[in-house]
Amino acid sequence: MSKDTLRSNKTDIVMGLCGDYRLVLNKVLEKKLITQREYNNLKSIPNENIEGHVVELVDKIMNKGEDTCKAFLDLLQTDDEIKTTLPELANIQDNCLLPTPEELYELRSQPVGLCMIINNEKFSDGTSRGGTNTDAQSLAEVFHWLGFRVLMCKDQTREQMSHTVAGLASLSDGNQLQGLSVQEWNGSRFTAPQQALQHGDAFFCCILSHGEKGAVWGTDLNPLAIKEITRSFKATEQSALTGKPKVFLIQACQGRQKQRGVMLKDVETDGGSPSIPEEADVLVAVATVEDHQAFRHPVNGSWFVQSVCQQLKERCPSGEDFTSILHYVNGDVGQKEAFSQPVTAKQMPEVRFTLTKRLVLSPQRM
Structure with missing residues (x-):
């Protein structure tokens, strides 16, 4: 954490x-890190x-x-x-904040990897999820900026979602997701993919739908268990994603209960095995805790997805690494009220x- 970095250095x-000193003091005031x-x-x-x-300045900060x-610390860098x-201050920043190569997932491929968005808007009971297209576009823009090929499948049933996930998990050079209308973000809109799909050094799956405890719904209102989705990506000797980060962002309710607001009081590998667990290197971030609702604006999109993209x-x-960024997402969403x-x-x-290293995503020159 940055406070620990300041303390130790x-x-x-x-x-x-x-x-x-005067130069830094003036800069700190300009950035509004201290008051006049x-x-x-x-x-x-x-x-x-x-x-x-x-x-006195460092203690105050x-x-x-x-x-x-x-x-x-960002200012110094x-x-x-x-x-x-x-x-010398920039060097201190580099040495104390940036992880060593051994602590990081290597993201060297170009593109970095695939980001699949499953965007369920219209359901068989006649209802629709207003604002979900705003979420899909926000995700497409930010992951394209981060160097991913961004794909989208729209309005999938439970069976189609299962087929999409299985197809992505077993994807190899030249394979396509047969029978599904896959579109790819070209920087301004979604169009048909122009090149064969293959995995890179990281994989993201973003599911935007209704849901229930431990599951997301297809447009036919049938649930697909989140565990079933993630376990499709278990590490195997054949998988192109073994040892690579696999991240699942789930925007869906996990029940019907509403969380109440509560007022706060008094607030102020040496010699390791070459093998890995089959469920290693996975992160699942769900918009809300079990049994509760997740909120979505009918035009501006959901609290969770919009916060993820902004952070x-x-x-x-x-x-900053991805798990640390999600701490800020939790804090941001937790402050909102309906x-x-x-x-x-x-x-x-x-x-x-179950990530075993730090996942650091960087903007790419397109």
């Missing part, structure tokens, strides 16, 4: 900041005590919490003037994973 950071009053107080410390200035600590004047856009450029009588309704996404 405080001595080196303080020494680096002493080189041009705090700036004036820090500036009023006697000039002969430069180190006192710096220690650390006391403001994780988000402010991260923004401060990315601001051109600071990098030129105080290059990816904001945090991937700075090298006004439903007799109580204010809330939503809490749930994440579970």
Whole structure:
């Protein structure tokens, strides 16, 4: 975490900041990491005590919490003037925040991998999921930006969803998803795929539908178990995705209950085996916890998917790993409220994973 990084590298950071304290202080004010009053107080410390200035600034940043600590470290790494004047600070940032290669999933393929969106809008009972196309487009845009080939299947029954998942799990060079209307995002809209599909170094599956406890619905209102979906991707010697990250983002209700709002009180491998478990390297993020509803605006899309896309856009450029980004998604969605009588309704996404390394997605030059 960024606060831990500041704490463990405080001595080196303080020494680096002493080189041009006023420059960094002004930059911190510009980024609104401190208030004008705090700036004036820090500036009023006697000039002969430069180190006192710096220690006070770093302590103040650390006391403001994780988000402010991260923004401060990002500033040291990315601001051109600071990098030129105080290059040792950028080096501290690199050394303490970026994981070693052994800790990361390797994402070297071009494209990075496939991102499949199953987008169920219209159902056999005549109902429709307003706003789901907004979610699908937001996902397509952000994963295309992150270097994935983005595919979409629209309005699938339970059997069709099962066939799609099985087809993706067994996909090999030259294979297509036979019998399904697969479209591919070309940067502005969905069209027919122009090239054969093959897996890269990562796989994402985004399912947008209705659901119930532990399952998502096909358009025929029949449930497909989330466990059945993920277990289609068990590691095998033949699978192109063995040892690679497989992420499932599920936007679907998991029951009919509404979560109530509660007021807070008093808040302030050396020598390892070459084999891996067959269910390793999987992450499942569901829009809501079991038995509860997930909220979706009929035009602007769902709370969960829109938050995922926004957090990816904001945090991937700075090298934050995917599971950490989902912490911010949980916090963001958890703060939203739906006004439903007799109580204010809330939503809490749930994440579970067997990832063995850090998954860092980076914007690609297209």
